[in-house]
Amino acid sequence: MTMSRDEIFQRVQEVLVDALSVDDDEVTAEATLMGDLGAESIDFLDIVFRLEKAFALKVPREELFPAEGLLNDPDLVSNGKLTEKGLNELREKVPHTDLTEFQQNPDINKLADLFTVNAIVNYIDGKVNPA
Amino acid sequence: MGIRFACGRRGGESEMRWIWIDKFVEFESGRRAVAVKNVTLAEEHLHDHFPGFPIMPECLMIEAMAQTAGIxxxxAKDFQEKVILAKINKAVFYDFVRPGDSLRIEAQIQTIAPEAAGTSGKILRAEQLIAEIDLMxxxxxQNLAGKKFPEENFVFTGMFASLLRDVVLKEAQVVTPAPEPS
Known part of the structure; x- marks a missing residue:
């Protein structure tokens, strides 16, 4: 099954409208899930469940939202920022996310900004249209 | 009175859990369950909700669904997990429920994963659709970033067993935790 990015975006948009009770015009590609769309931790699971259904895929939560697992490791986080090692782990875990801006100041509170609608679209794109 | 049914207390004292459904009439392990709730004017809140016009509060219909779907x-995991209502995905109500009504609460598991589960459900009075309630x-x-909770399963105590008196579980046994020391 191959899908265009537009089709993927539309389905992701529907998923987020249903999961987060937001309007479809709020769900832009750049919108952050937590900051802009008000997602909380349980919503991430809800989103995973709905994506699995919408795309008939298995979506391991740590694959889509991997940063959660990094935050409790003292090797990877120091003084509220990701260490170089932490950054490397993050890069490995989120190949579908653009980290250029984040790595200037890898404040863990800003990790939330990495969860954008676009990151989900990229992830799904990689799954349904393998290179 | 809240809409959570799993508001456990710490400590070993035996506790009376607030059960808001009357019994299960159908139970297919891991798939679906149907419970019955009979509404009576003996429920004191109906005298205030509202004086002269008693109707079941909608939040208590959500509670009935949370108990049915939560159990x-x-x-599905043999009562080993502490199952907490985390999200109301949908709650739409189509009619008032009055004293004397018998509600049929139908819950279905949509997704179940190690960390969480999603359910969908309907409340019916005879054949009439009263509410649609989807929960997580x-x-x-398995959740909440490694926070520690009490060892004992404060959500599922032996009290729930009586609700299952009329149903036979074919695919799995009903495992009732040993009563807590009083």
Whole structure:
């Protein structure tokens, strides 16, 4: 099954409208899930469940939202920022996310900004249209 | 009175859990369950909600669904997980419920994962659709970034067993935790 990015975006948009009770015009590609769309931790699971259904895929939560697992490791986080090692782990875990801006100041509170609608679209794109 | 049914207390004292459904009439392990709730004017809140016009509060219909679906989700993992209502995805109500009504609460598991479960459900009075309620439950030991919860399963105590008196579980046993020391 191959899908265009537009089709993927539309389905992701529907998923987020249903999961987060937001309007479809709020769900832009750049919108952050937590900051802009008000997602909380349980919503991430809800989103995973709905994506699995919408795309008939298995979506391991740590694959889509991997940063959660990094935050409790003292090797990877120091003084509220990701260490170089932490950054490397993050890069490995989120190949579908653009980290250029984040790595200037890898404040863990800003990790939330990495969860954008676009990151989900990229992830799904990689799954349904393998290179 | 809240809409959570799993508001456990710490400590070993035996506790009376607030059960808001009367019994299960159908139970298919891991898939679906149907419970019955009979509404009576003996429920004191109906005298205030509202004076001269007693109707069941909608939040208590959500509670009835949370208990029905929550026990269904808990039983799917042999009552080993602490199952907490985490999210109300949908709650739409189509009619008032009055004293004397007998409600049929139908819950279905849509998704179940190690960390959580999603359910969908309907409340019916005879054939009439009264409400549609979709919920999410969290298995809290598998969640919440490693927070520690009490060892004993404060969500599922032996009290729930009586609700299952009329149903036969074919695919799995009903495992009732040993009563806590009083």
């Amino acid at each position: 269904l989700v808990g039983q 439950f969290s298995h809290i030991d």
